[in-house]
Amino acid sequence: MHSTSSGAVVRAERFALRSATGLAELALFGVGFGLLLVLVRTHWPPLQRLDGAVTDRLNSAVAGNDVVVNALNAVTALGGTAMLAWLVTVGTAWLLIRRQPLLAVYAVVTALGALALNSVVKELVERLRPVVNAPVAAAPGLSFPSGHAMGSLVSYGVLLLIFLPVLPRAGRRPAIAVVALVVAAIGFTRMALGVHYLTDVVAGWLLGLVWLVITTVAFRRWGLSAPHRGPALSEGLAPEAAAALEPASRTHAHVLPHPWRGVAELLTAWVALLGLLFGVGRLVTAGTPDRPALDWDRDLTQWVVEHRGPLLDTVSGIAGRFGSTHWVLTAALVIGPLWLALTRDWRPVLFLVVVMAGEITLFLAASSAVGRARPDVVQLTPDLPPTSSFPSGHVAAACALYTAAALLVVTGTRRWWRWLAAAAAVVVIVAVAAARVYYGVHHPTDVLGSLVLALSWVAVCWWVVKPHGDDPGVEPDVKAAPEGR
Missing domain, CATH: 1.20.144 (Vanadium-containing Chloroperoxidase; domain 1)
Known part of the structure; x- marks a missing residue:
């Protein structure tokens, strides 16, 4: 009985620590985004000069180089509407086929919520796209925050949290690093193509992190019968679903016998x-x-x-x-x-x-x-x-x-x-x-x-x-x- 109660205390302490850490992260990302929002909305001169300098420098570096521009467009497409829609749609269908409706709801709500949130903030701020000397790309709509930056962070982040338990432990950190690299590369291409300012991209990342933390905490509270037993997110969002989410059965050892x-x-x-x-x-x-x-x-x-x-x-x-x-x-x-x-x-x-x-x-x-x-x-x-x-x-x-x-x-x-x-x-x-x-x-x-x-x-x-x-x-x-x- 004593060991059981001690184990419950340890689990509760770990849950409290993770909750405090999550709240601290949410506050940090939220304050950072709020500060950027105010500075951009009030046209703070030092920040405007920084944005302009970064945009001009990158535009000068890539203008006239078709190979570099094509490579940037290929990378930026990874954060485009078509790619993210395919990822979320196929991922959601996979979850429904594997009978994981709560995870499917989490993926859809998080992705669609990010899209709606980004559109609303754009309309509130009403920041125009950058004007560069030698345009190499064009994008419709407003500029702040970057939809590519926010959408890629949320969409890739959601799928990473869901499917992380399927990976072996040795492969989880490399997977996280790859996703972070892809999201960072997408954000960089938006600046290099001259369609977003530096603050647009950073704001997209920060707002995406805020929304991802909120929906993840809500799912953990709603989806688990005992939240204080929930594992750390380094184990994935729902480690108990790992067996259902595995791509193939372990009995199919050979894809092609000869x-x-x-x-x-x-x-x-x-x-x-x-x-x-x-x-x-x-x-x-x-x-x-x-x-x-x-x-x-x-x-x-x-x-x-x-x-x-x-x-x-x-x-x-x-x-x-x-x-x-x-x-x-x-x-x-x-x-x-x-x-x-x-x-x-x-x-x-x-x-x-x-x-x-x-x-x-x-x-x-x-x-x-x-x-x-x-x-x-x-x-x-x-x-x-x-x-x-x-x-x-x-x-x-x-x-x-x-x-x-x-x-x-x-x-x-x-x-x-x-x-x-x-x-x-x-x-x-x-x-x-x-x-x-x-x-x-x-x-x-x-x-x-x-x-x-x-x-x-x-x-x-x-x-x-x-x-x-x-x-x-x-x-x-x-x-x-x-x-x-």
């Missing part, structure tokens, strides 16, 4: 398929512009162009987006993590990665080798990539991704709705193919070549990787995830 043999088989099939595409490409490009090898190919494209109309323009514009690079990449980055969350197996994700990597490399190699000119018709899209017409990259990417995803669904579950996934994949692929011909940017044989590329490569990857292992048709392993408290 990796070297698999790589050899994939490379052999890749080269053979490239040769096939090159041979077909040479056949369809034979002849002259006046007398092409395939009259029907040219005539069919011309007929489609002559029957364009406003309604078909709109429909084809919507359909074509499903094959765009951004859409396909986004879909792959959603399908892969969520399928991993459902099955707790890395092999389906490896299958998707190999499919998409092989498709893009086959497309680029075949396109460069064949060098077919695009149809000699009026084209509806002016922003064509600098690749040739055969094969169609949009159709190949859409066919590869949606076919692979449909195969995973159809063979991974016995539920009736699996056939809806297969039907949806077929409809989308056909729609993208029709849209590319309708736009006048591809011949029908370009589309057929893309279908041969994608379907053949998906079949090879399925045979080599075996996404479901030796036991196809197994239901997703979501029942193994324990409930969160």
